[in-house]
Amino acid sequence: xxxxxxxxxxxxxxxxxxxxxxxxxxxxxxxxxxxxxxxxxxxxxxxxxxxxxxxxxxxxxxxxxxxxxxxxxxxxxxxxxxxxxxxxxxxxxxxxxxxxxxxxxxxxxxxxxxxxxxxxxxxxxxxxxxxxxxxxxxxxxxxxxxxxxxxxxxxxxxxxxxxxxxxxxxxxxxxxxxxxxxxxxxxxxxxxxxxxxxxxxxxxxxxxxxxxxxxxxxxxxxxxxxxxxxxxxxxxxxxxxxxxxxxxxxxxxxxxxxxxxxxxxxxxxxxxxxxxxxxx
Amino acid sequence: xxxxxxxxxxxxxxxxxxxxxxxxxxxxxxxxxxxxxxxxxxxxxxxxxxxxxxxxxxxxxxxxxxxxxxxxxxxxxxxxxxxxxxxxxxxxxxxxxxxxxxxxxxxxxxxxxxxxxxxxxxxxxxxxxxxxxxxxxxxxxxxxxxxxxxxxxxxxxxxxxxxxxxxxxxxxxxxxxxxxxxxxxxxxxxxxxxxxxxxxxxxxxxxxxxxxxxxxxxxxxxxxxxxxxxxxxxxxxxxxxxxxxxxxxxxxxxxxxxxxxxxxxxxxxxxxxxxxxxxxxxxxxxxxxxxxxxxxxxxxxxxxxxxxxxxxxxxxxxxxxxxxxxxxxxxxxxxxxxxxxxxxxxxxxxxxxxxxxxxxxxxxxxxxxxxxxxxxxxxxxxxxxxxxxxxxxxxxxxxxxxxxxxxxxxxxxxxxxxxxxxxxxxxxxxxxxxxxxxxxxxxxxxxxxxxxxxxxxxxxxxxxxxxxxxxxxxxxxxxxxxxxxxxxxxxxxxxxxxxxxxxxxxxxxxxxxxxxxxxxxxxxxxxxxxxxxxxxxxxxxxxxxxxxxxxxxxxxxxxxxxxxxxxxxxxxxxxxxxxxxxxxxxxxxxxxxxxxxxxxxxxxxxxxxxxxxxxxxxxxxxxxxxxxxxxxxxxxxxxxxxxxxxxxxxxxxxxxxxxxxxxxxxxxxxxxxxxxxxx
Ligand SMILES: Cc1cc2nc3c(=O)[nH]c(=O)nc-3n(C[C@H](O)[C@H](O)[C@H](O)COP(=O)(O)OP(=O)(O)OC[C@H]3O[C@@H](n4cnc5c(N)ncnc54)[C@H](O)[C@@H]3O)c2cc1C
Ligand code: SF4
Numbered sequence: 001x002x003x004x005x006x007x008x009x010x011x012x013x014x015x016x017x018x019x020x021x022x023x024x025x026x027x028x029x030x031x032x033x034x035x036x037x038x039x040x041x042x043x044x045x046x047x048x049x050x051x052x053x054x055x056x057x058x059x060x061x062x063x064x065x066x067x068x069x070x071x072x073x074x075x076x077x078x079x080x081x082x083x084x085x086x087x088x089x090x091x092x093x094x095x096x097x098x099x100x101x102x103x104x105x106x107x108x109x110x111x112x113x114x115x116x117x118x119x120x121x122x123x124x125x126x127x128x129x130x131x132x133x134x135x136x137x138x139x140x141x142x143x144x145x146x147x148x149x150x151x152x153x154x155x156x157x158x159x160x161x162x163x164x165x166x167x168x169x170x171x172x173x174x175x176x177x178x179x180x181x182x183x184x185x186x187x188x189x190x191x192x193x194x195x196x197x198x199x200x201x202x203x204x205x206x207x208x209x210x211x212x213x214x215x216x217x218x219x220x221x222x223x224x225x226x227x228x229x230x231x232x233x234x235x236x237x238x239x240x241x242x243x244x245x246x247x248x249x250x251x252x253x254x255x256x257x258x259x260x261x262x263x264x265x266x267x268x269x270x271x272x273x274x275x276x277x278x279x280x
Numbered sequence: 281x282x283x284x285x286x287x288x289x290x291x292x293x294x295x296x297x298x299x300x301x302x303x304x305x306x307x308x309x310x311x312x313x314x315x316x317x318x319x320x321x322x323x324x325x326x327x328x329x330x331x332x333x334x335x336x337x338x339x340x341x342x343x344x345x346x347x348x349x350x351x352x353x354x355x356x357x358x359x360x361x362x363x364x365x366x367x368x369x370x371x372x373x374x375x376x377x378x379x380x381x382x383x384x385x386x387x388x389x390x391x392x393x394x395x396x397x398x399x400x401x402x403x404x405x406x407x408x409x410x411x412x413x414x415x416x417x418x419x420x421x422x423x424x425x426x427x428x429x430x431x432x433x434x435x436x437x438x439x440x441x442x443x444x445x446x447x448x449x450x451x452x453x454x455x456x457x458x459x460x461x462x463x464x465x466x467x468x469x470x471x472x473x474x475x476x477x478x479x480x481x482x483x484x485x486x487x488x489x490x491x492x493x494x495x496x497x498x499x500x501x502x503x504x505x506x507x508x509x510x511x512x513x514x515x516x517x518x519x520x521x522x523x524x525x526x527x528x529x530x531x532x533x534x535x536x537x538x539x540x541x542x543x544x545x546x547x548x549x550x551x552x553x554x555x556x557x558x559x560x561x562x563x564x565x566x567x568x569x570x571x572x573x574x575x576x577x578x579x580x581x582x583x584x585x586x587x588x589x590x591x592x593x594x595x596x597x598x599x600x601x602x603x604x605x606x607x608x609x610x611x612x613x614x615x616x617x618x619x620x621x622x623x624x625x626x627x628x629x630x631x632x633x634x635x636x637x638x639x640x641x642x643x644x645x646x647x648x649x650x651x652x653x654x655x656x657x658x659x660x661x662x663x664x665x666x667x668x669x670x671x672x673x674x675x676x677x678x679x680x681x682x683x684x685x686x687x688x689x690x691x692x693x694x695x696x697x698x699x700x701x702x703x704x705x706x707x708x709x710x711x712x713x714x715x716x717x718x719x720x721x722x723x724x725x726x727x728x729x730x731x732x733x734x735x736x737x738x739x740x741x742x743x744x745x746x747x748x749x750x751x752x753x754x755x756x757x758x759x760x761x762x763x764x765x766x767x768x769x770x771x772x773x774x775x776x777x778x779x780x781x782x783x784x785x786x787x788x789x790x791x792x793x794x795x796x797x798x799x800x801x802x803x804x805x806x807x808x809x810x811x812x813x814x815x816x817x818x819x820x821x822x823x824x825x826x827x828x829x830x831x832x833x834x835x836x837x838x839x840x841x842x843x844x845x846x847x848x849x850x851x852x853x854x855x856x857x858x859x860x861x862x863x864x865x866x867x868x869x870x871x872x873x874x875x876x877x878x879x880x881x882x883x884x885x886x887x888x889x890x891x892x893x894x895x896x897x898x899x900x901x902x903x904x905x906x907x908x909x910x911x912x913x914x915x916x917x918x919x920x921x922x923x924x925x926x927x928x929x930x931x932x933x934x935x936x937x938x939x940x941x942x943x944x945x946x947x948x949x950x951x952x953x954x955x956x957x958x959x
Contacts (some may be wrong), residue, residue, distance in 0.1 A: 087895075107877075107884040128879040131949060208833050210873040210947060212897035216889075218948060261834070261949040268832030 001033075002042035009191060012049035013163050015042075016189040022046045024062060025093035027086075028102045037103070037112060050097060051194055061097030061192040065149065068096060077203035077222045081152035081235075084207045087214045097192040099149045100172065101184060104239070105216055106133065106143035116141050117181045126256060132218070135255040135262050137238035141176045142256060145183075146216040150241035152205055154233030155222035159196040162186070169195075173240035183240055200224035204276040206269045207235075219265045223273035230277055237266060244270065285735070293483030293510040294468040294542055301470060301538035302329065302367035304531050305374040306524070307381045308550060309356030309363050312392070312619040312881030313403065314385035316354050319364050323380040328373065329535040330381060331365040336530050341409075342497045344489055344521040345416045346429055346586035348409035351497065351526045356385070357405050357584035358621050359882040360550025367531045367539050390619035392881050394581035395558050397427040397618045405584060405617040413496070414489035415521065415588055415772070417711060421807045427617040429582065430590030432597045434611035434810030436669040442573025442608030446564030450645045454561065454637035456927075456944045458581070458876035459554040459869070461626060462893045463734075465513025466548055471528040472538040478505045478529055483512035485732050485773040486520045491764050493522045494529065506765040512734035516866075517625030518552050519734065520774060521587065549886035553876050554626035555580040555592055559600070559637035569651050569659045576600040578613040578634060580623075587624040589615040595630035595707055598805060598814045601669050602638050603679040603705040604660040609669040611810060619881045627866060629775060631706045631924040636944060639702035639928035643935055653932065654687045654701055661703075671811045672803075678820050678846040678908060679703060686822035689842040689904060700932025701824045702925040707775070707815030708917060710803040714781035715768035718746070718795035723756055729785070730762040730770035731778045736919055737855035738778050745783045745851050749790040768798070776819060776917025779851055783915050819917060821845035823867070823925035826902070827933040831955065834948030836872060836934055840902035843925065847907035848916035860905050860922045867926025869894045873945050 004020075006012040016022060019041035023029055032038040051060030054071055068074050069082035069091065086094060103109070104117065106125055114120035125133050125142050133142040150169065158169040164187065172192075176183055186192070203224035209215035220235030232244040237253075244250070247270060255263050284290040309316075321330040336351040343349050353361045364381050368374040389403040396402055405427055411420035421431045443449060469482035478498065484490050487507040495502040512519055524541045532539040543551060557580050564573040578596045582589030597613030626632070646653040662668070664677045683703055690699050716729035727746055733739045739759045747754040760766075770782070781799055788797025803813025826840035843864055850856050873892045877885045885891045905922065931941050934951065941954045 105890070107890060108879075110887075110890075111882070111884065124879075129877060129884065208835060208948060211892050211895055213895050214889075214897075215892060261952050264952060265833045265948060268830075 001040065003045060004042055005045045005048060007048045009049045009163050009193060012044055012046050012191060013189050015044045020044050022191060024050070024095040024098040025064065027090050027094040028098055032103060035110070037110065046191060050191060057197050057199060059096060059195045059197055061194060062095050065091035065094050065096065065099065075156060075197065075200055075203045075224065077155055077205045077224050078149070078152040078197065080205035081148040081222060084205065085148045096149060096195065099147055100192065101186070102147060104143040105146045109143065116178060117143070117176060119181060129258060130256055131258040133256060133259050134238045135253045135259050135266070136242050137175050137240065138254055138256065140178055141239045143239045144236045145238060145240050146236060147241055148205065148207060148217055148220045148235050151220050151233035151235035152222040153195065153197065154241050154243050155203065155224040155231045156197050156200060157226060157231060160192055161194045161196065163191045163193060170243055175239055198226055200226045202277040204273050206273050208265050208269060219262050219269055221266065221269035221273045223277045225277045230274060232270060232273065234266065237262065290511060292465050292513045293481065294465050296470050296481045296510055297540065298470055298472055298538040301540050302369060302535055303371040303374045304365055304367040304528055304539050304541040305378050306362045306527060306547065307364035307366065307378050307383070309353065309359060309361040311356060311385050311387055312359050313388040313390035314356050315388060316356060316363055316383060317386050318384040320382040321364070323382065324366065324377045328366050328368040328377045329531060331527070331531050331534055335534055339497050339530065340499060342413065342493050342522055342526065343586055344413040344493060344588050345411065345590045346409050346420060347412045348406050349585045351530050358619050360547065360621055361584060362527060365527050365531055367535050390881055392618055392620060392878060394556070394579040394616040394618055398579060398614055398616045400426065402427055405619065414492040415591065418594065418804055419807050420590055428614050429586045429617055430593055430615040432594040432613040432807050432810065434597065434609055434669055436810070437608030439573045439575050439608045439610040443564045445566070445572050447567040448645060448648045449562065449564045450641055450648060451560070451562040452641055452644060452942060454559045454640060454942045456557050456633045456636050458556040458623060459626065459874045460549055460876055460891055461516040461518035461552070462888065463512070463514030463516055463518055466543040466545060467519060467524050467551060468542040469525050469528050470538055470540045471525065471532040473532055476500060476504060480506070480525055480529065481508045481510055482525055483515065483519050484509050485515055485734060487730050487732065487762050487764050488769055489521055489772055490525060494526065497526050498529070506763065509732045509762045511761065512732070515734040516627040517629065517774070520625045520772070523551055545888065546886040549876060549883040550621045552622055552624045555582060555589065555623040555633065557581065557596065557633035559634055561637045561641040563641050563645050565645055565649060567649065569649055569656045571604055571606045571660045573608040574601050574606045575610045576634065580613065580615050580633065581618050581620060582615050583618060583620040583622040585622045586615065587622050589623060592625070592630040594805070594807070596634045598670060598810060599631050599705055599707060600634040600638060603662045603703055603820070605662055605666060606669065620878060621883065625774060627920050628923045631704060632870060632927070635702065635704050635924040636928050636931065639925065640931050640935070640942065643932045644940065652696070654683065654692055657683055657703060669810065670805060670814045672813045674818065676913060681908060682820055682822040682844045682846060685844040685906060686824040686842055689844070690824040690826050690840055696936055698828060698933055699824065699826050699936060700929045701822065702928035702932060704821045704921060704925040706819040706921060706924060708777050708780070708817045708819065709771060709775040710801050710813060710815050712771035712777060712781065713798070713800045714770050714785040715798040716782060716785045716789050717768055718789050724758050725750060725752065725756060727757065727759045728767045729782060730764070730767045731782050732762055732773040736859060737852060738773065741779050741852040741855050742782055742786060746786055749787060776919035776921070780817060780915045780917050783851060817914065819921040821921040821925055823922065823929035825929040825933045827930060829934055829937055829939065829951065834951035836930070836946050836951060838868065838900045838930055841868065841900045841926065843905045843922040845907055845918060845921045846916055847909050847918055848913040849911060850907060850909050851915055856907055856918050859918045860907065863920060863922035864903070864905065864926055865894050865899060867923045868898055870944060871927040871930040871946060873947055875945050
C-alpha cells in the first residue's frame with residue numbers, strides 16, 4: 001500500500017477519493033485496515049495538510065486529544081471528554097478530527113457480520129446481544145456512537161470548517177438508512193480543517209463506563225451553558241452523537257431489551273450535568 | 281543486577297527462531313458445531329504448506345484428562361475450532377493464505393449453556409471419549425449419553441437430616457462469567473523434527489505433561505520428544521497442556537522444516553478461557569448461627585473439549601463447602617461440554633466460582649439470622665486438627681486469624697455499611713511429584729528442574745532458596761530454562777505448588793551427596809464420595825472490601841481492598857507481595873467488569889478494548905494486604921490465594937447496601953437489575 005504525504009490541504013484533497021484514504025494519528029484507521037474492515041489503495045497522511053494547535057477559540061483538526069486535555073483555554077467539558085477518552089498512548093496520537101470520524105464499536109460490525117452498516121439487510125445486534133448499543137435513533141442500525149469528544153463539541157455548539165464548507169457539528173452526522181449506511185456527510189475528498197468552539201459560561205462532562213479509564217462510554221453526557229442557555233450532547237446512546245433539546249427528550253427514548261439499563265443512567269447523568277452548569 | 285525483563289533484554293517464546301523456519305496460522309471453524317465436508321486448498325500458493333484433516337488422520341486424539349480432541353477437527357465443535365493450518369515463509373504470507381483455504385460445512389445443532397447441555401436430549405458433543413492423558417490423576421466419571429464428562433460428589437453426613445434441624449435455610453443460584461487470561465505474550469512455539477525426534481520450544485507451564493501428550497498424539501516414546509519451556513510473558517493457566525504445539529509439530533512434520541506458531545490476540549479467546557459456571561448453594565443453620573448442612577451443585581462449562589475441566593470441576597466441588605465446620609455436606613459438581621471455546625486452567629482454578637457462590641450465600645444467611653457476617657463465619661470456622669468433609673485432618677490452620685485481620689483492616693467494628701468480607705480455602709495439586717538436580721559448574725551451581733517462569737518469579741524464589749541452603753551468593757546460582765531432556769520429572773508449574781514443592785525437593789538435593797532431591801505428595805479423592813485427601817496443603821486467605829455504589833448509575837467503586845493471606849515461611853518477600861497485588865487486581869477484574877461475551881457461540885468481545893481488564897486507575901486508593909508469616913513453618917504458595925476471595929468480598933459489600941447480587945461481573949447493568957428486586 002502506498003503512503004503519500006501532501007504538504008497542503010489543496011494537494012491532499014486532490015489525492016483523496018477513489019480508494020485513497022486520509023490518515024491522521026492512525027489510531028482508528030490502522031486497526032480497521034489490519035482487520036480488513038476498510039480497504040485502501042493508498043493512505044494520504046494529512047498531518048502536514050491539516051492545521052494543528054489551539055488559537056483562541058479555533059482548534060486545528062490535527063490537534064491531539066492529549067494537547068486539548070491540558071490546555072487551560074479549552075472549556076472544561078471538552079478537556080474532560082478528552083481526558084476520559086481512550087488511553088494516554090492513544091490520546092497522544094489521536095487527533096480531534098479523527099475522533100469525530102471514528103467508526104462504530106458495534107462488535108458485529110467489527111467482526112464483519114453482513115449487517116446494514118456493511119451494506120447488508122439486517123441488524124445483527126438487535127437480534128443478538130446488544131448491551132452496549134443505542135437507546136435513540138435505533139430504527140435501522142442500533143449502534144452507539146463512541147465519541148466523548150463529539151458529545152462535548154455538540155454541547156458547545158461547535159462549527160466545523162472543512163475544505164468544502166462550514167457547518168454546525170450536528171450536520172456532520174446522519175442516521176444510517178436501509179439504503180445508505182453512511183453515518184457522516186463528509187465527502188471522500190473532503191477534510192475537516194478547523195473547529196470553532198465557543199467559550200461557555202459553565203460546562204461539564206460526565207461519563208459512565210465499565211472501568212475508571214480506557215473504556216468507551218456506556219453513556220456520556222456533556223452540558224454547556226452559553227448565553228444563559230444550556231445545551232446537552234450525549235455519547236454512547238445513538239448511532240451518531242446525540243443532541244437532547246430538552247430533558248423531556250429522554251421520555252422519547254426507544255431502548256432495546258438489552259439497552260434499557262442505559263436510560264436511568266442517562267437520566268441521572270443529565271440531571272447531574274444540569275445541576276452542575278446551573279451555577280458557577 | 282538489572283532484571284532482563286525490565287531492560288527489555290529478556291527473550292520469550294515469541295522471540296525464539298530457528299534457521300529456515302516457516303510461520304504458521306490456523307484456519308478455524310466459523311460455526312459452533314459443524315461437520316467439515318470438504319477442505320479445498322487449491323487456491324493457496326505453492327510456497328505454503330497446508331495441513332488438512334487428511335494429513336493428521338494417523339495421529340491419535342489427545343486431551344490432558346479426556347482424550348477427546350483431534351489435532352484438526354473433522355467435526356468442529358466451537359467457533360474457532362482448528363480445521364486446517366498453513367505454514368509460509370513469512371507471517372504475512374501465512375495470514376494471507378488463511379482465507380484461501382475453502383471449507384464446506386454441514387451445520388449441526390449446538391448448545392451454549394452448561395445447565396442446558398447437561399440435560400437429557402441436549403445436542404451431544406462427544407459420543408465417545410476415553411479418559412486418559414497426562415493429567416488424568418483421578419478417576420473420571422463421565423455420564424454416558426449426556427454432555428457430562430465428569431461428575432464429582434462429596435457425601436458427608438446426612439444433609440436432609442441437617443436441613444431438617446435448621447432454623448434458617450438459604451438457597452440461591454449464582455453465576456460467574458467466563459474470563460480470558462489476557463497474558464501479555466500470546467501462545468508461541470517453534471516445532472522441529474530431527475528424524476523421528478521432535479523438539480519443541482514453547483512457553484508452557486507443563487513441559488512434562490506436554491511431552492507425554494505429544495508422545496500419545498504422534499505415537500512415539502516420550503524420550504523421543506524434547507520440550508524446552510521458554511520464559512513466558514504471562515500465562516495465568518493459559519499455557520498449560522497441548523495448545524498450539526500439536527498443530528505446529530504436525531505442520532513441521534509435513535513441511536520437513538521448523539515451524540513457528542504465534543497466536544494473534546483475537547485467537548486467544550478461541551483457545552482457552554475460564555469456565556463460566558452456575559453454582560447453586562443451599563445452607564442451613566441453627567438460630568445461633570451454627571451451620572448444620574451445606575449442599576452445592578456446580579455446573580462448570582468446559583466448552584467443546586474437556587481439557588482439564590474435570591479437574592477444575594472437582595476442585596470447584598471440593599472447595600465449595602469452604603473453611604467451616606459443617607456436619608452434613610453434599611456436593612455435586614458437573615463438568616459439561618458445550619459448543620463454546622474450551623475452558624481450562626485459570627488462576628484460582630475452580631475456586632473462583634465456588635468461593636463466589638458460598639461466600640455470597642453465607643452473607644445472605646447471616647442477614648436472615650440477624651448475625652454479623654464475620655461473627656457467623658467465626659462461629660463455624662475450622663481450627664487446627666479439624667476434619668474436613670473429605671475426611672482429611674487440617675493442619676497449620678489460620679483462617680480465623682486471616683478473617684479477623686481482614687475485618688480489622690476495613691474497620692469492620694466501626695460499621696458494616698458498604699463493607700464485605702470473604703474467605704478462601706484453596707487446594708493444591710494432589711498427588712504430585714517434584715524433583716531437582718544440582719550440578720556444579722566451576723564456582724557456579726546449576727539448578728536442573730522443570731519449574732517454569734511465567735513472570736511469577738519462580739526462578740528468583742528458588743535461586744534465593746538455593747543460595748540460602750548452599751550458603752553461597754545468589755549470583756552463583758544459575759537456572760537454565762527447563763528442558764525435558766536435561767531435567768528430572770516434575771508434575772507441573774501450576775496450583776501455586778512450585779515454591780512449596782520444589783523448595784522442599786531442593787532442600788533434599790542440597791543434603792544428597794549426588795545433588796538430587798525428590799518430593800511427592802500423595803492423596804486424591806474418591807469421585808463418588810469425595811473422601812480421601814483433597815490437598816496436602818491448603819492455601820488460606822481472606823479479603824475485605826469497602827465500596828460505594830452510585831445507586832442511580834449502578835456504578836460500583838471499590839474504595840478499599842484488603843487481603844490477608846497465610847504465607848508460612850516467606851522465601852522472597854518482594855515476589856510474595858507482587859503475587860498478592862497481582863491476584864487482587866485480577867480479582868477486581870472478575871468482580872467488576874471482565875466477561876467473555878458470546879453470541880451464538882462466537883466470542884464478540886475478543887479484543888483488549890472491548891474485553892476490559894483492570895487498568896491501574898481501577899486499583900482502589902486504599903489497596904492493602906498483609907502476609908501472615910511464621911518462621912520455621914512450611915512455605916505456602918501465594919500465586920493465587922488473594923484472588924478468589926476478592927469478588928465475593930466486593931459482592932458482599934454491595935449486598936450490605938441491600939443490593940443482592942448473584943451474578944458476576946458487577947457491571948452497572950447487573951447492579952441496576954439487582955436494585956429493582958431490592959426489598
Ligand atoms: C482502544 C481505543 C479506545 C478508544 N476510546 C475512546 C473513548 O473512550 N472515547 C472517545 O471519544 N474516543 C475513543 N477512541 C477513539 C480515539 O480517540 C480515536 O481513535 C482518535 O481520536 C482518532 O484520531 P486519529 O488521528 O488517530 O484518526 P485516524 O485513525 O488517523 O483516522 C480516523 C478516521 O478519520 C479520518 N480523518 C482523520 N482526520 C481527518 C480530517 N482532518 N478530515 C477528514 N478525515 C479525517 C480518517 O480518514 C479515518 O477515517 C478510542 C480508540 C481506540 C483505538
Ligand atoms: S447495530 Fe448497526 S453496526 Fe451493529 S449490527 Fe446493527 S446495523 Fe450493524
